[in-house]
Amino acid sequence: MSGGATEFAKSAELFNSSIATWAVSAAWDIGLFEALTEADEIDIPWYAKTEEMDEPSLRYLLRALSYADVVQVDADRVTRGATFGEFAQSKGLFQWLTKGYGSLFQRMGEVVYDKHRTGDYVRRDSTAVSIACRDANDVFMDAAFTEVLDGLDFSVAADLGCGSGERLIQLAKRDPSVTCVGLDIAAGAIEVGTAAVAANGLQDRVTLVRGDARRLGEYEAFKDVELMTSFLMGHDFWPREQCVELFRGIRTQLPNLKHFVLCDTHRNADDETPDLPLFTMGFETAHALMGQYIPTREEWYSVFEESGWKCVKQHVYSTPANTVIFQLERADSE
Numbered sequence: 001m002s003g004g005a006t007e008f009a010k011s012a013e014l015f016n017s018s019i020a021t022w023a024v025s026a027a028w029d030i031g032l033f034e035a036l037t038e039a040d041e042i043d044i045p046w047y048a049k050t051e052e053m054d055e056p057s058l059r060y061l062l063r064a065l066s067y068a069d070v071v072q073v074d075a076d077r078v079t080r081g082a083t084f085g086e087f088a089q090s091k092g093l094f095q096w097l098t099k100g101y102g103s104l105f106q107r108m109g110e111v112v113y114d115k116h117r118t119g120d121y122v123r124r125d126s127t128a129v130s131i132a133c134r135d136a137n138d139v140f141m142d143a144a145f146t147e148v149l150d151g152l153d154f155s156v157a158a159d160l161g162c163g164s165g166e167r168l169i170q171l172a173k174r175d176p177s178v179t180c181v182g183l184d185i186a187a188g189a190i191e192v193g194t195a196a197v198a199a200n201g202l203q204d205r206v207t208l209v210r211g212d213a214r215r216l217g218e219y220e221a222f223k224d225v226e227l228m229t230s231f232l233m234g235h236d237f238w239p240r241e242q243c244v245e246l247f248r249g250i251r252t253q254l255p256n257l258k259h260f261v262l263c264d265t266h267r268n269a270d271d272e273t274p275d276l277p278l279f280t281m282g283f284e285t286a287h288a289l290m291g292q293y294i295p296t297r298e299e300w301y302s303v304f305e306e307s308g309w310k311c312v313k314q315h316v317y318s319t320p321a322n323t324v325i326f327q328l329e330r331a332d333s334e
């Protein structure tokens with residue numbers, strides 16, 4: 001039996017990459033991206049001792065990272081590797097995959113069967129998803145959002161599927177006369193958000209409500225809203241007819257609403273596998289497993305049109321791929 005390194009080479013590469021994926025997620029947890037940004041090198045035994053870590057576990061975590069060139073290990077010394085900067089940015093998407101949706105992917109071979117897709121079969125970690133999305137927003141998305149905001153006039157803002165609440169915290173910090181209300185269905189997200197609002201001392205101007213954005217009409221707190229935002233959850237408004245009805249209701253039932261800024265990841269234009277960009281395969285597979293339809297960009301346009309909104313501007317992100325900010329205004333406005 002030959003034990004050559006070329007045997008099962010593809011399998012080995014995939015297997016090792018999987019471990020490296022978890023290690024990138026863990027590297028964020030243990031503060032390694034920050035530590036190696038502040039210092040050019042770290043002494044491994046010293047780091048393990050200071051942080052009260054098991055040194056062999058830390059060393060294997062670092063070895064998995066070095067597989068993807070995130071770090072370089074030389075005896076007791078760890079330094080930044082060639083891809084350190086890239087992974088310091090994409091770490092949120094890795095944590096979305098591993099900690100946010102790890103328990104769903106673990107059950108892929110189960111939930112692919114109709115018989116296992118009944119009731120509340122989806123398991124994910126909403127706290128981890130909200131923290132991961134906060135980071136992805138910060139790294140990839142906030143700059144374009146801030147540009148959109150600069151052209152808008154509002155004093156009451158709402159965010160649907162507010163996750164960590166970070167968007168509303170930023171809006172409140174940006175202008176002390178603005179009040180905000182956020183809605184999220186997940187207890188974990190509201191918990192993370194409530195703690196962040198308190199940590200920023202904004203309890204008097206930022207309110208987070210646990211509830212279902214598809215039943216927005218039931219929540220009094222939203223009636224005075226002038227700016228509505230919703231990031232990375234638009235697909236949860238589907239099926240299409242339900243989405244059209246909700247968007248029409250948002251337009252007709254909120255008399256003060258002037259701007260609707262919707263940002264979501266849409267379906268990839270084709271199903272080719274080899275060139276899929278970062279995030280797309282994870283995003284589309286997870287939503288298929290959850291039974292959640294992901295619309296194409298064209299399907300979004302047709303929903304806007306049918307529900308009385310016009311898209312006056314859009315911003316297309318390169319990462320996360322297929323992600324667009326649609327800046328909407330009432331179709332009947334001047």
Ligand SMILES: C[S@@+](CC[C@H](N)C(=O)[O-])C[C@H]1O[C@@H](n2cnc3c(N)ncnc32)[C@H](O)[C@@H]1O
Binds near residue numbers: 129214230233
């Ligand atoms: C991918 S996260 C994005 C969070 C946040 N908007 C951001 O950009 O960081 C999607 C969020 O939408 C929430 N969500 C999903 N369906 C919802 C619904 N029907 N009503 C309210 N929130 C919902 C989830 O709980 C989750 O916090």
